[in-house]
Amino acid sequence: xxxxxAILWKDVRQExxxxxxxxVMAVFSLVVLVMFxxxxxxxxxxxxxxxxxxxxxxxxxxxxxxxxxSLALERDDQCLRALLLSPADRSWIYLAKTVGNLLFLLxxxxxxxxxxxxxxxxxxxEHPGWVGFVCFLGSFGFVSVGTLLAGxxxxxxxxxxxxxxxxxxxxxxxxxxxxRATALLLAARPLEDVSLWLALLGAFDLVFxxxxxxxxxxVVEE
Amino acid sequence: xxxxxxxAIETENLTKRYGVVPALRGVTLSVPTGTCVAMFGPxxxxxxxxxxxxxxxVRPSGGTARIAGYDVVxxxxxxxxxxxxxxxxxxxxxRLTVHDNLAFFARLYGVRDRERRIRALLEExxxxxxxxxDAGTLSRGMRQRLTIARALLPDPPVLLLDEPFTGLxxxxxxxxxxxxxxxRKQGRTILLVTHHIDEGWALADRAVVLLRGRVAHETxxxxxxxxxxxxxxDALIAEEEV
Numbered sequence: 001x002x003x004x005x006a007i008l009w010k011d012v013r014q015e016x017x018x019x020x021x022x023x024v025m026a027v028f029s030l031v032v033l034v035m036f037x038x039x040x041x042x043x044x045x046x047x048x049x050x051x052x053x054x055x056x057x058x059x060x061x062x063x064x065x066x067x068x069x070s071l072a073l074e075r076d077d078q079c080l081r082a083l084l085l086s087p088a089d090r091s092w093i094y095l096a097k098t099v100g101n102l103l104f105l106l107x108x109x110x111x112x113x114x115x116x117x118x119x120x121x122x123x124x125x126e127h128p129g130w131v132g133f134v135c136f137l138g139s140f141g142f143v144s145v146g147t148l149l150a151g152x153x154x155x156x157x158x159x160x161x162x163x164x165x166x167x168x169x170x171x172x173x174x175x176x177x178x179x180r181a182t183a184l185l186l187a188a189r190p191l192e193d194v195s196l197w198l199a200l201l202g203a204f205d206l207v208f209x210x211x212x213x214x215x216x217x218x219v220v221e222e
Numbered sequence: 223x224x225x226x227x228x229x230a231i232e233t234e235n236l237t238k239r240y241g242v243v244p245a246l247r248g249v250t251l252s253v254p255t256g257t258c259v260a261m262f263g264p265x266x267x268x269x270x271x272x273x274x275x276x277x278x279x280v281r282p283s284g285g286t287a288r289i290a291g292y293d294v295v296x297x298x299x300x301x302x303x304x305x306x307x308x309x310x311x312x313x314x315x316x317r318l319t320v321h322d323n324l325a326f327f328a329r330l331y332g333v334r335d336r337e338r339r340i341r342a343l344l345e346e347x348x349x350x351x352x353x354x355x356d357a358g359t360l361s362r363g364m365r366q367r368l369t370i371a372r373a374l375l376p377d378p379p380v381l382l383l384d385e386p387f388t389g390l391x392x393x394x395x396x397x398x399x400x401x402x403x404x405x406r407k408q409g410r411t412i413l414l415v416t417h418h419i420d421e422g423w424a425l426a427d428r429a430v431v432l433l434r435g436r437v438a439h440e441t442x443x444x445x446x447x448x449x450x451x452x453x454x455x456d457a458l459i460a461e462e463e464v
Binding site: 002005006009010013076078084085087088089 | 277278279280281299300302303305307309311312313314315316317318322326327329330331332372376
């Protein structure tokens with residue numbers, strides 16, 4: 001646990017001093033959101049489906065940027081080796097980086113999600129807490145796999161394009177579940193309709209997390 | 223598994239291959255507790271790979287390696303509890319201050335009485351005046367001193383040093399050499415990898431030459447002279463090149 005808190009503290013402190021990662025992610029996601037909202041316009045036939053899909057596209061793109069940068073910082077300063085020398089199970093390093101990345105992505109989502117309602121002319125959802133919960137589950141699934149793959153990709157010269165190439169296909173089930181659940185909640189459908197997608201999201205998150213914890217040690221070892 | 227071994231570092235027929243390229247080809251090495259071994263070798267001899275395997279960063283392809291009696295593959299956590307590693311690369315965060323870097327690594331390595339230990343190392347390595355400066359703004363020599371402070375934070379009984387003098391000016395090199403000498407007196411075990419025979423010879427009890435992933439020559443420093451060792455070293459390299 002000590003290693004987990006130490007790395008999380010360091011990532012937050014580094015970001016607080018520079019405000020590099022969150023600002024770049026937020027600006028990029030805003031650009032994506034605005035571009036799509038202008039391109040698609042307001043779709044009276046399927047407003048919630050379109051808004052949910054565009055919102056998750058913006059989250060995914062911004063998240064990929066953040067993941068690449070977060071692990072690249074460790075590699076640029078050659079500090080991943082110093083982290084790996086800590087006398088603790090290496091799973092804690094993976095978990096700390098994952099939670100740090102999740103935290104930064106959730107901060108960006110605090111901007112993107114309300115803006116989606118505005119740009120797509122949607123009412124505030126009946127269950128805003130559940131929308132937040134879907135964002136948490138979807139983002140967790142995204143960063144749990146993304147942190148592992150970013151760790152792999154940053155070790156290569158092809159890191160800029162390798163991460164999305166590996167990450168997006170694996171993320172398809174999480175993204176479909178997140179988009180469907182968000183669309184249903186935005187359409188004010190009863191929670192029973194959403195529960196299947198929530199269960200799927202939770203299941204994917206757990207499976208991805210378990211697999212990534214097991215794989216991390218092998219990924220970082222030379 | 224025990225840590226009561228009289229050998230702090232022990233490898234037997236250690237091998238490492240990267241694909242089809244062999245980096246270590248059966249290295250057998252013993253470093254008794256409280257001694258210093260200097261390892262010399264040309265670029266590509268496998269020195270950094272050996273340090274990587276001993277520090278659990280690189281998985282060996284074959285053979286065994288132990289630190290303080292703990293196997294590097296099966297008991298990595300205990301191995302890392304006994305190790306301090308200094309490389310020629312800094313391994314510190316450019317975007318954190320000198321103090322924050324040390325505070326982070328002290329938390330990471332579970333150092334007790336953190337602030338006192340950090341202050342002591344900053345004073346000892348002549349970094350106290352720069353403690354609130356970003357590590358990225360320091361000179362190469364000062365960054366290397368910060369790296370040394372990072373590695374010494376948990377007061378490890380075994381030190382693996384991979385070209386630690388690289389980038390140090392005379393002042394920094396002297397501070398570091400004095401610190402290593404005092405660590406030796408305190409009974410720490412040191413494996414020092416370097417290109418500089420004079421620096422290594424001055425600190426070591428034994429000298430080892432690594433060539434093409436194998437131990438090619440070993441000698442006791444007390445029983446040999448630096449000049450004769452240097453001549454043997456040059457002859458071995460010339461032989462390899464032929």
